[in-house]
Amino acid sequence: MNEIENVYGETVEFYDLSALSQIGNKKIVLNKFADMVKDLDGIILDIGAGTGKTTIEMANMICDKEIIALEPSAYMRTAFMARLMEHNEVKERISLLPIDVGKYSFRDKISGVMCMGVLGHLKRDEQEKLLYKLDKNLNINVPILIELLEPKFLVAPVGSRISVATQGRLRYETYITDIKQVGMDQWTWRLTYKVFCGKNIVSTVDSLMSWNYQSVEKILNQLTKMHFRTAKLSETLLLAIKAR
C-alpha cells in the first residue's frame, strides 16, 4: 500500500456517493475551461483524477482531446477504470497513469490542467514544486483549474455529519470524528463512514488524513507572483492562465 492508499483505500467505496464536492455545481466552470482549451494544442492533464468523474465529464465536453489522468491510488484507479469501461465514446482518449504528480515528466505538450481537490494532499514544498513546474512547463494561454477544500470543513465541530446519501436499502453517512490543527496550515482529520440498514449499522470505516490547507487567496497570490493571470471563481475554485 502506498501512503495515499491509507486515505483512499477501503473508503473509495464511499467516495462518489459521499463526495464533498459534487460535479453538478461545477458544470458551468468545467464548460468554460473546455472552451478555453479547445483551440490550444496538447493534452489535458488531470492531476489526482480520483474515480474519473471529472475526467470523463471533460472528455465529453471536448470531443477531440486526449486526457492524461494521474492517480497514485490503486483503489481510485480501479473505480476509475470500471467507470471508463462504460464510456466507449471517450475511453480511447483517456490514459490513466498510476503515478504521483511528482513523478510526471511534463514532456507532453499541455493545453490545460485540472487539479481538483489535490493540492491539500501535497506537503508545502511539494505544492510549491508543482506550481513551479506548471509555471516552467506551460505555454502562454494555457489555463489551470484548481479546486480547494471548503474552509468550513476545517472548523466543523467534531461529531459533525458532513454527508448523507442513500443507495438501495442502505444509508451512507460521513462524520468528522477528529480534527486537529498540527501546524500553521497543516491539519489532520479523521472521517468515519457509517453504513446503515434502517437503524442497524452494517459497516464502519475510519480514514485519517493530513491536509495542507491554503486559502484560495494564498494560492492566487503564489501564482500571480509567477507568470499567471488569476481569478477567484468561488470560495473553492480558482483559475490561472499562463500569461507570459
Ligand SMILES: C[S@@+](CC[C@H](N)C(=O)[O-])C[C@H]1O[C@@H](n2cnc3c(N)ncnc32)[C@H](O)[C@@H]1O
Ligand atoms: C479529493 S480527491 C479528488 C479526486 C478528483 N480530482 C475529484 O475532483 O473528484 C484527491 C485525489 O488526489 C489524489 N492524489 C493525492 N496525492 C496525489 C499526488 N501527489 N499526485 C497525484 N494525485 C494525488 C488522491 O489519490 C485522490 O484520488
